[in-house]
Amino acid sequence: MDENVHVIERYERAWIVFGLGMIAVFIVLIGYLMIANRGTIPISAGRVDATQVRSAGDFANPRVEQVGNEYVVYVQAFAFGYLPTEIRVKAGRKVTFNITSPDAQHGFQIERTNINPQVIPGEVVQVSHVFRTPGEYRIICNEYCGIGHANMVSKIIVEP
Amino acid sequence: MAVRTLSQMDAYAGAPEKKYTLYMLMLGFIALMVGTLFGPLQSFNYGGLDLYPFLKPVFQNYYQGLTLHGVLNAIIFTQLFGQAIMVYLPARELGLRPNMTLAWVSFWMALIGLLIAALPLLANAASVLYTFYPPLKAHWAFYLGAALFVLSSYVSIYLALEMWARWRKAHPGQITPLVTYMSVTYWLMWLLASLGLVVEVALFLIPWSLGLLDGVDPLLMRTLFWYTGHPIVYFWLLPAYALAYTTLPRLAGGKLISDPLARLVFLLFLLFSVPVGFHHQFADPGIAPYWKFIHTILTMMVAVPSLITAFTIAASLENAGRNNGGKGLLGWIAALPWNNPTVLAFLLGFLAFIPGGAGGIVNASFNLNQNIHNTVWIPGHFHLQVGTLVTMAAMGTAFWLVPHLTGKPLVARGMALASQWLWFIGMFIMTFALHWMGFLYAVPRRSHIAGSPIAMEAYRESAAWMVLNIVAGVILLIAAILFFYVLYATALQSRREPSQVMAEVPFTEVLSKAEGSSLAQLTERVWFWFGIALLLVVLAYGPVLFQMFTHMNPVPGVRLW
Ligand code: HEM
Ligand SMILES: [Cu+2]
Ligand SMILES: [Cu+2]
Numbered sequence: 203m204d205e206n207v208h209v210i211e212r213y214e215r216a217w218i219v220f221g222l223g224m225i226a227v228f229i230v231l232i233g234y235l236m237i238a239n240r241g242t243i244p245i246s247a248g249r250v251d252a253t254q255v256r257s258a259g260d261f262a263n264p265r266v267e268q269v270g271n272e273y274v275v276y277v278q279a280f281a282f283g284y285l286p287t288e289i290r291v292k293a294g295r296k297v298t299f300n301i302t303s304p305d306a307q308h309g310f311q312i313e314r315t316n317i318n319p320q321v322i323p324g325e326v327v328q329v330s331h332v333f334r335t336p337g338e339y340r341i342i343c344n345e346y347c348g349i350g351h352a353n354m355v356s357k358i359i360v361e362p
Numbered sequence: 363m364a365v366r367t368l369s370q371m372d373a374y375a376g377a378p379e380k381k382y383t384l385y386m387l388m389l390g391f392i393a394l395m396v397g398t399l400f401g402p403l404q405s406f407n408y409g410g411l412d413l414y415p416f417l418k419p420v421f422q423n424y425y426q427g428l429t430l431h432g433v434l435n436a437i438i439f440t441q442l443f444g445q446a447i448m449v450y451l452p453a454r455e456l457g458l459r460p461n462m463t464l465a466w467v468s469f470w471m472a473l474i475g476l477l478i479a480a481l482p483l484l485a486n487a488a489s490v491l492y493t494f495y496p497p498l499k500a501h502w503a504f505y506l507g508a509a510l511f512v513l514s515s516y517v518s519i520y521l522a523l524e525m526w527a528r529w530r531k532a533h534p535g536q537i538t539p540l541v542t543y544m545s546v547t548y549w550l551m552w553l554l555a556s557l558g559l560v561v562e563v564a565l566f567l568i569p570w571s572l573g574l575l576d577g578v579d580p581l582l583m584r585t586l587f588w589y590t591g592h593p594i595v596y597f598w599l600l601p602a603y604a605l606a607y608t609t610l611p612r613l614a615g616g617k618l619i620s621d622p623l624a625r626l627v628f629l630l631f632l633l634f635s636v637p638v639g640f641h642h643q644f645a646d647p648g649i650a651p652y653w654k655f656i657h658t659i660l661t662m663m664v665a666v667p668s669l670i671t672a673f674t675i676a677a678s679l680e681n682a683g684r685n686n687g688g689k690g691l692l693g694w695i696a697a698l699p700w701n702n703p704t705v706l707a708f709l710l711g712f713l714a715f716i717p718g719g720a721g722g723i724v725n726a727s728f729n730l731n732q733n734i735h736n737t738v739w740i741p742g743h744f745h746l747q748v749g750t751l752v753t754m755a756a757m758g759t760a761f762w763l764v765p766h767l768t769g770k771p772l773v774a775r776g777m778a779l780a781s782q783w784l785w786f787i788g789m790f791i792m793t794f795a796l797h798w799m800g801f802l803y804a805v806p807r808r809s810h811i812a813g814s815p816i817a818m819e820a821y822r823e824s825a826a827w828m829v830l831n832i833v834a835g836v837i838l839l840i841a842a843i844l845f846f847y848v849l850y851a852t853a854l855q856s857r858r859e860p861s862q863v864m865a866e867v868p869f870t871e872v873l874s875k876a877e878g879s880s881l882a883q884l885t886e887r888v889w890f891w892f893g894i895a896l897l898l899v900v901l902a903y904g905p906v907l908f909q910m911f912t913h914m915n916p917v918p919g920v921r922l923w
Pocket of ligand 1: 398400401402403404405408428429431432435436439440491492493741745748749750753792806807808809810834835838839842
């Protein structure tokens with residue numbers, strides 16, 4: 203066995219090349235998907251004064267707005283819930299969420315979708331999604347935000 | 363590799379660094395024990411079984427326990443183990459003594475820092491989890507104690523580099539011995555990596571918690587945190603790797619395949635560990651997608667040294683198995699010394715590392731990450747890495763290291779073996795369940811679901827997986843009891859029998875040596891590579907951090923627990 207060390211090194215080189223090749227493939231796939239699913243990538247839609255969120259501006263009036271054939275939603279994620287308490291949209295249309303928090307960091311994961319942004323006080327995070335299948339989708343807070351964190355669940359109703 | 367004979371076994375006077383190492387190690391294991399206490403309770407929580415009402419007079423809520431679990435296991439235990447191993451091993455390899463005064467300074471800094479941070483933790487005044495994201499605001503003593511604790515590692519950096527410098531002066535032109543090389547690159551990596559956390563805590567969180575600042579910018583704090591937060595996992599992992607490279611082959615009855623490749627692995631960690639933190643911020647606003655993509659590429663690069671490690675360790679183990687008489691395609695596996703608790707711990711740990719590494723690549727892949735970010739998939743993933751491989755490497759090493767340091771032979775070897783099997787099986791079941799619950803049902807991490815009827819209703823479809831968490835919790839509880847019994851029974855017995863313990867650190871021999879290897883020569887220019895690592899960090903972080911520092915949006919702190 204000890205004499206085989208050079209054979210082993212050849213195999214090891216092959217393994218490293220194989221590993222690098224796989225990584226290259228992954229990187230290309232990720233790059234492609236990032237472009238193809240651009241809307242699901244959380245981006246910044248401006249900043250706000252976290253202490254004013256409840257009293258002034260778009261988020262003091264959390265709502266679903268219909269703009270042409272699309273929806274724009276303003277969501278306040280607070281300890282421990284979401285406003286508006288219920289979001290209703292129609293299937294097959296683009297929904298753009300703008301979300302911020304007046305207190306701690308929160309999550310906004312919509313089950314069975316790729317929507318999963320971090321909600322950070324002072325930052326407005328934007329993501330969008332087209333719901334293809336009607337039904338109810340849970341919104342889950344998945345960032346620890348205090349004692350009521352586990353209760354922080356809401357829903358989106360997608361109508362046909 | 364230079365292996366020197368040890369000084370007297372029974373008297374620490376001959377080898378004071380042994381006493382220091384033992385203290386670091388045992389303090390780390392005490393932290394692990396207290397931290398681990400909450401583990402099974404958390405598994406039960408994810409099984410829908412809520413035992414927290416019974417803890418009420420002592421521990422106020424789930425999140426206080428979870429903070430203790432994360433801090434004690436992932437920060438305290440891991441760092442102390444690194445400080446023990448990555449100072450002691452090079453000292454033994456070089457036959458040098460670390461500066462003992464400073465070594466004890468580092469111990470006392472760690473202990474005092476730990477005690478200061480423990481007070482608010484135990485008083486439920488810092489239930490902010492081990493990531494302490496602002497604006498959740500803990501008591502100042504938590505940040506101060508944590509800072510002192512982490513700064514203790516800077517003394518260890520000095521200890522290792524000073525021994526290396528002393529050796530180089532005495533051996534001009536020679537290649538740094540392998541373990542020392544690993545230790546030096548490890549500590550330099552940590553020096554670079556820890557800066558984010560140090561800036562976050564010293565410049566922002568301590569002044570903020572003392573009331574000197576009205577608010578801090580949560581996005582900037584997250585960015586500084588994850589600057590350190592990714593490489594910190596390599597800070598946890600590399601002591602286990604160093605032991606796997608330089609002692610495991612020998613313990614298993616074989617030799618390390620290649621010394622130069624082992625150096626390359628540590629060098630790649632020095633280069634790529636730090637500039638990857640945005641893969642923890644894929645979900646964050648305020649960081650442009652192309653920056654996230656750049657960090658994705660670099661993250662993929664840092665998988666390479668672990669891929670190399672997988673090969674080298676497997677090949678070295680095969681070498682061992684065949685030396686022991688194993689034949690055929692798989693016969694060498696059966697021929698490994700499975701009845702040696704140290705070897706067993708490493709073998710099982712590495713087995714768990716395979717799915718753990720695969721999960722890591724998933725997490726690093728932007729779009730896949732969107733599916734599992736902040737779900738229980740994540741704790742499922744890292745319990746394979748740190749909860750299984752790193753912890754088992756430490757437990758397995760303790761089985762020979764504590765006897766080696768104290769001269770007291772291992773007691774209850776059968777229990778030691780059983781503890782490792784049970785730990786592995788328990789972790790495997792738990793992580794399996796957590797992965798699927800996170801992936802299929804979006805069950806969130808860090809959630810006291812068993813205490814919330816709303817949550818139990820929301821995740822009821824994952825009931826079948828929840829049962830596995832309860833089973834795993836019970837198995838892991840038994841595993842932990844067995845391990846800590848063996849550890850303390852060994853360390854606290856009065857019997858000292860130097861003839862029955864390993865007199866020397868079991869450094870392995872190597873097949874492909876460093877001498878004459880151009881790769882080893884190339885890796886030897888440590889300061890040059892450190893400069894490159896620094897440059898990579900500046901390129902990958904500089905513009906974003908500059909932008910954030912010049913456009914801060916501070917928000918006030920809140921206490922919501
Ligand atoms: C008996 C063994 C253990 C069990 C049953 C266990 C179980 C768990 C569970 C179920 C969680 C998820 C809790 C949640 O997200 O709400 C968790 C979190 C965690 N565990 Fe463990 N664990 C064990 C040992 C360890 C060890 C040995 C380490 C590290 C050395 C570790 C490090 C962590 C960390 C860092 C977290 C994340 C804490 C956070 O999200 O704030 N655990 N553990
Ligand atoms: Cu929340
Ligand atoms: Cu929450």
